[in-house]
Amino acid sequence: xxxxxxxxxxxxFHEGHLNLLKRAKALGDWLIVGVTTDNFDLQRGKLNTCDxxxxxxxxxxxxxxxxxxxxxxxxxxxxxxxxxxGVDIFAIGSDWTGYFDYLxxxxxxxxxxxxxxxxxxxxxxxxxxxTMGIIGTGSIARRFVKEAEFxxxxxxxxxxxxxxxxxxxxxxxxxxxxxxxxKALFGKCNAVYIASPHYTHYDYAKAxxxxxxxxxxxxxxxxxxxxxxxxxxxxxxxxxxxMMAHKTAYCPAFGHLVTLLQSGAIGExxxxxxxxxxxxxxxxxKMDSTRFGGSMNENGCFPLLPIxxxxxxxxxxxxxxxxxxxxxxxxxxxxxxxxxxxxxxxxGLGAKTEGSLVVSGTKGYAxxxxxxxxxxxxxxxxxxQNQNKKFFYPFDGEGLRYEIKEFVSxxxxxxxxxxxxxxxxxxxxxxxxxxxxxxxxxxxxx
Ligand code: CTP
Numbered sequence: 328x329x330x331x332x333x334x335x336x337x338x339x340f341h342e343g344h345l346n347l348l349k350r351a352k353a354l355g356d357w358l359i360v361g362v363t364t365d366n367f368d369l370q371r372g373k374l375n376t377c378d379x380x381x382x383x384x385x386x387x388x389x390x391x392x393x394x395x396x397x398x399x400x401x402x403x404x405x406x407x408x409x410x411x412x413g414v415d416i417f418a419i420g421s422d423w424t425g426y427f428d429y430l431x432x433x434x435x436x437x438x439x440x441x442x443x444x445x446x447x448x449x450x451x452x453x454x455x456x457x458t459m460g461i462i463g464t465g466s467i468a469r470r471f472v473k474e475a476e477f478x479x480x481x482x483x484x485x486x487x488x489x490x491x492x493x494x495x496x497x498x499x500x501x502x503x504x505x506x507x508x509x510k511a512l513f514g515k516c517n518a519v520y521i522a523s524p525h526y527t528h529y530d531y532a533k534a535x536x537x538x539x540x541x542x543x544x545x546x547x548x549x550x551x552x553x554x555x556x557x558x559x560x561x562x563x564x565x566x567x568x569x570m571m572a573h574k575t576a577y578c579p580a581f582g583h584l585v586t587l588l589q590s591g592a593i594g595e596x597x598x599x600x601x602x603x604x605x606x607x608x609x610x611x612x613k614m615d616s617t618r619f620g621g622s623m624n625e626n627g628c629f630p631l632l633p634i635x636x637x638x639x640x641x642x643x644x645x646x647x648x649x650x651x652x653x654x655x656x657x658x659x660x661x662x663x664x665x666x667x668x669x670x671x672x673x674x675g676l677g678a679k680t681e682g683s684l685v686v687s688g689t690k691g692y693a694x695x696x697x698x699x700x701x702x703x704x705x706x707x708x709x710x711x712q713n714q715n716k717k718f719f720y721p722f723d724g725e726g727l728r729y730e731i732k733e734f735v736s737x738x739x740x741x742x743x744x745x746x747x748x749x750x751x752x753x754x755x756x757x758x759x760x761x762x763x764x765x766x767x768x769x770x771x772x773x
Pocket of ligand 1: 335336337339343344347420421423442444
């Protein structure tokens with residue numbers, strides 16, 4: 328019996344895929360089809376797939392051509408599969424000619440003619456697109472425009488900034504249309520990304536939601552819980568997506584770290600310790616007390632993410648110790664207790680600390696080195712060092728592409744969507760920010 332194996336993502340299954348499978352099947356008696364997992368695609372930088380792995384497997388199955396379907400989940404797996412399944416022929420489309428010659432050492436390699444004029448990329452481009460308008464045209468917005476190019480089914484159409492000169496310069500740089508008013512911006516998009524100063528988030532987000540636009544808003548969403556609740560209510564009542572643009576929450580490594588810890592990899596969690604300090608020029612707007620600058624407002628959402636994700640949002644107490652300069656906290660330390668665990672966090676714009684994340688448990692601890700909020704690597708460490716494990720992930724570009732993909736998918740999913748950053752966590756973050764701004768349990772250092 329001649330065994331043939333082929334691999335693909337098979338996203339938005341099309342005629343080219345069908346022809347390829349027919350040709351591969353004709354080479355032997357038994358056809359094995361490897362379908363990439365969502366995680367593997369993410370790891371190799373393919374962030375634009377529309378169908379999930381189950382849908383893609385079902386599509387391959389429906390052809391009736393595959394005698395066996397396997398999933399492809401790691402680089403180098405092809406060699407393992409060839410040995411494991413006793414494969415005689417590895418077949419793949421001619422767009423890969425030469426690329427898989429290294430497999431000739433293990434079996435016959437055949438490059439099959441590719442069907443012209445069709446591809447998943449083309450089909451994805453023809454699908455409905457989320458048109459995005461940008462509010463605020465500073466450095467993070469610049470990064471956002473560049474990162475959005477890596478995500479399918481979106482296009483950035485226009486930008487708005489009350490400072491017309493700045494807006495025009497930004498639009499010129501990226502070939503966008505400057506919108507002279509918010510109303511004009513809303514007329515050019517069905518979703519907005521808000522990257523303006525913190526204190527403007529609430530007004531912009533509310534205006535956008537009331538204009539029937541989906542909203543992706545930079546951290547912190549707002550600076551008090553009532554406003555956050557109100558925005559989520561408007562979004563829910565109108566069937567709109569409202570998400571916080573928190574890059575750590577959507578990146579692959581952080582997601583896996585959390586699921587590992589939630590499944591007991593270090594036993595019961597007793598403490599979370601996280602620091603996010605980013606030394607900032609004193610003249611920067613982030614240090615402006617009249618514009619809600621300061622370390623807590625600027626960086627607070629980062630350490631609060633692992634704390635609430637791992638300990639839950641039902642905390643008992645939160646105390647702060649802060650050092651102030653010119654009306655803003657240049658450094659703040661926070662201590663949070665739940666019934667069964669503690670957490671400490673540090674944020675700073677005018678003081679630098681070790682920026683790692685350490686989660687302590689009854690059986691071991693997780694260590695994520697600085698800057699942990701751009702997680703690409705972490706370790707699980709135990710008393711018996713032989714048990715220690717290291718985990719590596721991609722954190723491509725600026726990391727914003729993961730949140731953009733999530734936002735676009737949420738909009739196109741028409742409500743059937745589970746957010747990786749639940750509303751409850753965002754509300755808890757805004758509650759903490761609010762308490763801090765109101766000076767509740769804040770001890771100020773000299
Ligand atoms: N394929 C083909 N003819 C096409 C498209 C794909 O023969 N028009 C083959 C590929 O060469 C590969 C298999 O189908 O052997 C699965 O390819 P996949 O990458 O999933 O499909 P593409 O349409 O090429 O996807 P993308 O546009 O995302 O690269």
